[in-house]
Amino acid sequence: MTLLRFMDGASGKNIGAFSWFATHGTSISRDNKLISRDNKGVAARLFEDIAFPENALLRRSTRTKMTNTRLRDFVQGKNFRRKYKFIENFYQNILSEIFHQKFLTDLFFPTLSIQIIKLGKLIILSVPRDFFTKFRTMVGRRLREALNETLISSSNGEFNNETHVVIVGLTNTYSQYITTFEEYVASTLYGPHTLSTYIQEFKKLARAMVEGINFPLKGPSPPDLSSIQISLLLGPFVDSPPESLKLVDIKEYIFFPKEGYFTKGDTPGATFWSANLRYDLLIEGTFVAVERLQGERWIVVYDDDDLSLFFKWKVDNSSYQGLTTIEWEIPNEAVSGVYKLKHFGETRIIILSPIS
Template sequence: MTLLKFVDNASGKSIGAFSWYATHGTSMSRDNKLISGDNKGAAARFFEDWFTSIESNSSRSVPTPSNISKLIKKVRSIKATGGKPCDSSTSRSFKARKSDGSQFVGAFCQSNVGDVSPNVLGAFCTDSGKPCDLNHSSCHGDVTLCKGRGPGYPDDILSTKIIGERQFNKAVDLFMSATKELTGKVDYRHVYQNFSEMEVELSGKTKVRTCPAALGPGFAAGTTDGPGMFGFQQGDTEINELWKKVRDLLKEPSQLQVECQKPKAVLLSSGEMFEPYAWTPEILPIQILRLGKLIILSVPGELTTMAGRRLREAVKETLVSNGGGEFDDETHVVIAGLTNTYSQYVATFEEYEQQRYEAASTLYGPHTLSAYIQEFNHLALAMAKGRSALQPADWSPPDLSLKVLRLLADPFPDSLPGGKKFGDIKQDVSEPKGGSFKKGDRPSATFWSANARNDLLTEGTFAVVEMLQGQRWIPVYDDDDFCLYFKWKLDNSSLYTSLATIEWEVPEEASSGVYRLRHFGSSKKAQHSPIEYFTGASSAFTVS
């Protein structure tokens, strides 16, 4: 992991930290139906909360009331509020963390993540529990049975927390021990390059070309983080006649494409498909950023571990050899993966020969990595020599903003059963045995709601846990917290009636006291009517 710490020069206060570490955001499996920032989002949340707590020398907890039995009696008189109107910005004021511009930013950036899985226990067959076939990541020839296991298996959320915590803990170590101040130039080079049919010069002056984009059968096989289907396996270099006919209905690859992509068999010749517009990008942005002796390579794809290593080493060698002493062994190169656009994976030439998932998803043929190394070396040389990067004429990405197909329909108008208001309680929090919830319990409430896509409440929240402090209800957790779950669904009785359930897994650090659950949402009476906002809260309950 590489961490860059940001310090305000005037005050000397830390204002943020960016870290780069390669691991896929696939701790949450495809069975998860909740929106999540996965392990990177978890790490960022843990880091920012940790920094806030040490800066304020406090935690989010409050003094514990001494008499829980009195509180239990008190909460029985605090009923659900019923649905009430509010405005579009109300939910923002109920965030547990205020967005006032002063918040510390902890960013966990992606790197050469291509073949790095967070499911570190390995891949196992779901029918037998035995390890999958190593060469094809399948079980008895079936990839759908081969699935990776995270450290919290079988709990995806626990796995996400653990992998997030591991990144968070390492980031804290680096943050607290960071002493090397970056000095020197701030610089960049950026160009667009056409990676389809690019001439590439290899060592020994041999010249080769990249190919129009294509995906192979190993792509359709998926990975142990997300298995594919239809009988494909990783490592396949042939396609049966049935799938060739299906492929050819979309686009039969040219013979030039077939030869260029070998040993990949062309399952989808996306680089030769242009209706209603190009299926994959040809013109890609590549970029080098310089902060003193920290060099950041912005790559529009997912490089494998070894591909990333080769790219970093090549760029560093070019900088050191041509920089006239500005760059040396202390120059540190990191890869920022999946940046500026997305063009699938980048495998090494040797990995490409094996045609596993990453290689089958390497769009521009066996020399894709060599093309990246060549073009990044051109940028590095320009930076080292203080020259401008040469931008090929007329090479800029097409503007597709007026052509992009929108297949997701607008939400239907919202409706309610007679006598109900948006934000009313359908199922209130149930009082537990003993009258008080314990750490690890899950109080929940279900509200009459509306389609959450009416307004995504950006910078706001759909769900809040409020705590009674004195005479005021104070937000203490919102839907940015791992312990709070917001679940939306349509009511079984109607296609237009929505239900929203809020579940709170009471965390260990939660203080004893009086709480309630609050929901925010937005509704539309008709397709083109204005959006109306609402809120509602459950009855109160105690935590001890």
């Protein structure tokens, strides 16, 4: 694991951190129906809560190199060759020149961007690959070793054995696998020499950086294909709860104790009629919040970024209307007080009417 820490020069106080650690970004199974940050997001959030409990000015858990964590068996099963030949012919048809010319644009980018960022003796390589499953362990090792060797040999003592190279994937674009020549397989779009090409170009950048050479003008930018993207997902229509009801009317309380109040470890919640969430994904906001009464004001203490708060949306099979379920597992650090659950979102009552 690599940790880059930021400190206030005057006070010596930690103000932020970047971390790179080689683990798969997700480990929950496909049966999970919740949108979850999984282990990298959870690690970043817990780190933020511990290191910066009052005000996290800067915290980021970065994507880095790794291999796939899934266990696979080695048995092909019966008639595997017949299945292979079928799928081989199927893909030959889809990827044929005629199909490509009539129906598709380029299947992958002819131009890719790479970058090197230098912070003292920390060298960050920006590569347009998914390092969770598409960047093999030996690939990362060879790339880092090649860059270390180039930096040390090309510099006048600026870089030495303390130079540390980290790799950041999914940078600028996405271009599938990188494998070694020996491991060449699957979706390595640019052929068996992909790794050699990356090493060659990164070494050019590294030498230009340490020698102070102005690198030639950048090459052509990848094409902008946003205007020809195809989506098979229909947009939401209108929101209307069952007759005589309105949005946010309660359908059922999940749990309410006989004592009349909740304690730590309880899970208060409710299910109510709700609008479709796709009108506004609230990227910079939250779909749900737990608010605590403080004096005469309600303040947000938990939102859908917290591990204790669960937000679920589904379509009711009997009415085809939206139902939202909110559950809050009261954590041990919760302060005694008066709380409420609050839902945020947009709705459309009539087709073509404004979203509000």
